[in-house]
Amino acid sequence: MTWASWTTTGVFAGRGGVRTDEAGVLTGDLTVHTTWSSPEAHVAVQYSGGSDWFTVTGSPVRCESEEFSRLLHQTVVDAVRADGAATVPQDLPVEARRVPRAPAS
Numbered sequence: 001m002t003w004a005s006w007t008t009t010g011v012f013a014g015r016g017g018v019r020t021d022e023a024g025v026l027t028g029d030l031t032v033h034t035t036w037s038s039p040e041a042h043v044a045v046q047y048s049g050g051s052d053w054f055t056v057t058g059s060p061v062r063c064e065s066e067e068f069s070r071l072l073h074q075t076v077v078d079a080v081r082a083d084g085a086a087t088v089p090q091d092l093p094v095e096a097r098r099v100p101r102a103p104a105s
Contacts, residue, residue, distance in 0.1 A: 036069030058088030
């Protein structure tokens with residue numbers, strides 16, 4: 001099984017915060033964590049320094065490559081910082097979700 005994970009600490013979410021399945025909207029100093037295990041990515045958030053993780057609304061999302069999961073993680077981090085009730089995007093381009101193929105020789 002192939003997997004990878006990313007964690008970004010010190011992500012400040014203002015009034016709009018980030019939507020979670022378990023706790024509603026979280027605001028303040030947060031940590032965002034993405035775990036990718038082909039073919040999907042799970043995105044969670046916690047208060048920085050806290051112990052409880054909450055599923056970001058929209059997670060898990062189909063994600064067939066490690067490269068795309070890294071892009072997904074950064075997209076969620078940027079959305080949290082943008083202060084607009086961040087969720088995991090479901091409308092990313094299909095081509096971004098596909099496993100990259102080696103060029104033909």
